[in-house]
Amino acid sequence: MSGPDGRRVVITGIGVTAPGGVGAKNFWSLLADGGTATRRISFFDPSPFRSQVAAEVDFDAELLGLGAQEIRRMDRAAQFAVVTAREAVADSGLEFDALAPHRTGVTIGSAVGATMGLDEEYRTVSDSGRLELVDHEYAVPHLYNYMVPSSFAAEVAWAVGAEGPTTVVSTGCTSGLDAVGYAAELIREGSADVMVAGAADAPISPITVACFDAIKATTSRNDDPEHASRPFDGTRNGFVLGEGSAVFVLEELDTARRRGAHVYAEIAGYATRSNAFHMTGLRPDGREMAEAIRVALDEARLAPEAVDYINAHGSGTKQNDRHETAAFKRSLGEHAYAVPVSSIKSMVGHSLGAIGSIEIAASVLAMENNAVPPTANLHTPDPECDLDYVPLTARDWRTDTVLSVGSGFGGFQSAMVLAHPDRRAV
Structure with missing residues (x-):
């Protein structure tokens, strides 16, 4: 995919936070081995629900480099995005401090935003649903960040020092594809030189499980979580909810080659x-x-x-x-x-x-x-x-x-x- 002046967009950095292992290397190891990371939900008691299985990320924000204030400020999905972006930036070898900040942008995709944070805060301010009139003083001080998914892109931009085009793309389950596609278009048309692009979602909460239960979209195969997700199999009966993030560093091909970067792939179309x-x-x-x-x-x-x-x-x-x-x-x-x-x-x-x-x-x-x-x-x-x-x-x-x-x-x-x-x- 090249722009009017022949700009071709490539991926030079990858970060992954996924079920089964944090980091791109661990992620690929799981896939290459054909292993599964689906299990019974552990974040809350799933017994009241039709579907009780999910693919959860074993994620320790502090161990992965987030400070106490960052952890307090950010929803789990935003934490995923920042940790994953840092991995992608390190993998790219780009010195972001040396880049023109206004030519560096961020695009993050998310379908459901800060679902886990909002769910937890509602339970807190409503005393687990017992109060009809909630007390906002019990909420986390940064509740506004949970209400606006744009905070995901802002957090990543702050983390990498990007002052160029910064946005959230929310198109349901295609958000992660569309965010990267949009970022590539910005480089292609000359609006940015480098984009940090990807997506993050952490939807494993009672409200999400209940919603998919209602339309029977998720599996009810609770007795065998490891084998519950069965795409294209005749015995399949719904998807398994998951969570995670992947973020990439995108740049123009000729620039990447001049600096001797490892080019993973071109976003050709x-x-x-x-x-x-x-x-x-x-x-x-x-x-x-x-x-x-x-x-x-x-x-x-x-x-x-x-x-x-x-x-x-x-x-x-x-x-x-x-x-x-x-x-x-x-x-x-x-x-x-x-x-x-x-x-x-x-x-x-x-x-x-x-x-x-x-x-x-x-x-x-x-x-x-x-x-x-x-x-x-x-x-x-x-x-x-x-x-x-x-x-x-x-x-x-x-x-x-x-x-x-x-x-x-x-x-x-x-x-x-x-x-x-x-x-x-x-």
Whole structure:
């Protein structure tokens, strides 16, 4: 994806905070091993709920470098974003103090903002719901930060010293893809030179669990948490809620090369569409996702046959998995049957707005390691999902070009093409 003056945008730093391990190295280790990080919810007593499993992050904010005041000020998701951004910045090798601050920006995606903080503070000010008239004096002093998701981007900007374009993107479960896509566009058009971009969500709270219970979107397989997330499997019965963050350092390719940076991947194409159809429903033909894929490939100047691996949305609901399968066939034609596809939600759950960025991280690390992470727990393929979903075990596979897609409530459908910058014609 190049701008009017030929600016090509690449990823030079990666940070990941995900279930199963904090840090990009630990994250990839889990995926490569085909392990799962889903378990019974431990943050609160889940016994009253239909779905009692989730993919939680073992996260010690103090151990990961946050000070007492930062921990007091920030919701858990904001803490994820800052810790993850610091990892990405360190990984990039960029000296942020030497950058022009007004040419450095931040874009953070989040679907549900400070859900955990708001839930905890409501319980505090209402005395666990017993008071109809709440007492605000019992609330945390920084409650306003919880009310405005823009505080996530502000916290990251303060952490890295960015004074350029700074925003939060909230488009449901495609937020993580869209935030990175938007950041790439800012560099491409010349509005910024460096962007710190990604997403964070920490939604594992009673209110979120209750909401998904009500529409029966999450799994009720509580007796076997480790194997509860089963994308594309005929026995699946809903997704597993997760949490986490992934953040990247984006910059222009020529600049990265001049400073000798390690370039993970080029953001070669990106597109997003809406189905304008239903808040939670999906058309079975996958037309809108297929259109996003087509436009992203056109922007990358790549044919469908160039795609080496598809990192699927793969939520583990029957509606989504069949919709997505149809979209791949519609957009890639016969190549859809030849390209490996997998869903990492089988291992790290569905972290709502964060998962798109976490899946970009998985895609980039798949390119880095020439391996395709598996779809864990896929033992009984759904006959309607008849593509190569890489069941159970990672596969050694040359991955020069990866397609990562997302689907979100509200009808959002997004696609991103990641490519090795030296192995494709421009």
